[in-house]
Amino acid sequence: MKKRIAEVLKMNKKEKLIQEIQEAFKGVKLDDGIGLWEAQGHDDRGSEVTCKKLRTKDETNDWTKISLIDMYTCSSAISFFDAKGMCFHMPKYLLLALGAYKNEEQKLIDQGLIEEFYKPDIEDRLTTITRYLSDKSNSQDKEFYRQYFSLFTKKQLLCVVRFLEYRKDEIGEYYTSDEAKALGISATAVNYDKEYLQLQKAIDYWSNNFLIQ
Known part of the structure; x- marks a missing residue:
């Protein structure tokens, strides 16, 4: 019984944190900051032209629309954001780490579209x-x-x-x-x-x- 209560309290704590993250970062946009694909281009030592082309693939208006496949594919991008890029992508990374997309992740893994090893x-x-x-x-x-x-x-x-x-x-x-x-x-x-x-x-x-x- 005690174990069950502890599990419920932990779940409630996580759900509350997820909600706080969603509310705190609601409406944040990338603007002219460095996006996911552009950052990955920098990590891959791509040229300025290459990184600009990659930027056309970036979500810039709604961080909730950033795909999990892109996050896994660009797993090292997190080291190459600027201030705007960090603020825009942070909520997605936090929610991913908290398991907010667990079901979607598992489906993508089962389909062979992402690999757990590359999780940011x-x-x-x-x-x-x-x-x-x-x-x-x-x-x-x-x-x-x-x-x-x-x-x-x-x-x-x-x-x-x-x-x-x-x-x-x-x-x-x-x-x-x-x-x-x-x-x-x-x-x-x-x-x-x-x-x-x-x-x-x-x-x-x-x-x-x-x-x-």
């Missing part, structure tokens, strides 16, 4: 960016990565933090699960989990440096 990893990107932002020895890179989020509103930034918190809680819950107990894993072992610690550092940095208490 927004969590890894956010923790990587946090490491750069935390590096006091490189002010140039720090300013570059801060600009990534210069167009985010407070509500949008808060969604990013809530996502990181949700992922951290998921890891923490595993260490107190029956599965972990059956394997003889102590609940305190979470304090040595690399991913858990990285997420906590990211949460602390974003909360303190982007002033979103």
Whole structure:
């Protein structure tokens, strides 16, 4: 019974976060920012002409219409957005990571149209960016990565933090699960989990440096 209640509470928390993301990023447009295909072109070291051609394939007005196939195909594009591109695509990445498109993803996988291996990893990107932002020895890179989020509103930034918190809680819950107990894993072992610690550092940095208490 307790396990069932915990599952319901977790589902409610996720659904609430999904709704918050949808509302916070509602109406955000790409404008003249770098889109998904254009960013992938930069990653592939395409010429200026090539990247401009790729841009014609980009969704620019409604981030909810960005196809999952395009996101998987352009899985490394996330490293080549500008501020407008980051703000426009962020909600889609967050929802993808939260499993909001799980059924659609599975159908595409079954049809051989996408492969799980190429799923974009927004969590890894956010923790990587946090490491750069935390590096006091490189002010140039720090300013570059801060600009990534210069167009985010407070509500949008808060969604990013809530996502990181949700992922951290998921890891923490595993260490107190029956599965972990059956394997003889102590609940305190979470304090040595690399991913858990990285997420906590990211949460602390974003909360303190982007002033979103």
